[in-house]
Amino acid sequence: QVQLVESGGGLVQPGESLRLSCVAPKSIFSVYAMGWYRQAPGKQRELVAMFTSGGSTNYAEDVKGRFAISRDNAKNTVYLQMNSLKPEDTAVYYCYARELPPRAQYQYWGRGTQVSVSS
Numbered sequence: 001q002v003q004l005v006e007s008g009g010g011l012v013q014p015g016e017s018l019r020l021s022c023v024a025p026k027s028i029f030s031v032y033a034m035g036w037y038r039q040a041p042g043k044q045r046e047l048v049a050m051f052t053s054g055g056s057t058n059y060a061e062d063v064k065g066r067f068a069i070s071r072d073n074a075k076n077t078v079y080l081q082m083n084s085l086k087p088e089d090t091a092v093y094y095c096y097a098r099e100l101p102p103r104a105q106y107q108y109w110g111r112g113t114q115v116s117v118s119s
Contacts, residue, residue: 002028002108004095009113012085020080022095022110033098034078036069038091048093049080053100087119
């Protein structure tokens with residue numbers, strides 16, 4: 001099995017920042033696209049930020065200019081820097097891995113880390 005381990009969530013006030021981390025096995029890190037999703041209670045899981053297969057990044061419109069995804073290949077880690085947090089950002093954030101083409105068959109999820117932004 002593939003284990004993605006998230007960390008860095010917490011409770012913050014609006015305007016503050018958090019950095020989430022996701023550590024993946026090296027065997028998957030190099031051949032999977034990595035990103036972040038989030039899910040608020042009672043809502044569908046939605047894309048937050050993602051590295052595409054071409055190495056560029058995609059962001060949800062609501063987080064553009066505030067969040068930044070990055071990676072450290074030496075540490076097999078993907079980060080999500082979240083600045084200017086808003087109450088609407090409150091959700092469980094999940095690390096996500098999608099197998100790259102041509103196979104593009106598998107995907108994996110972390111267990112999630114809670115981000116709470118109080119008003």
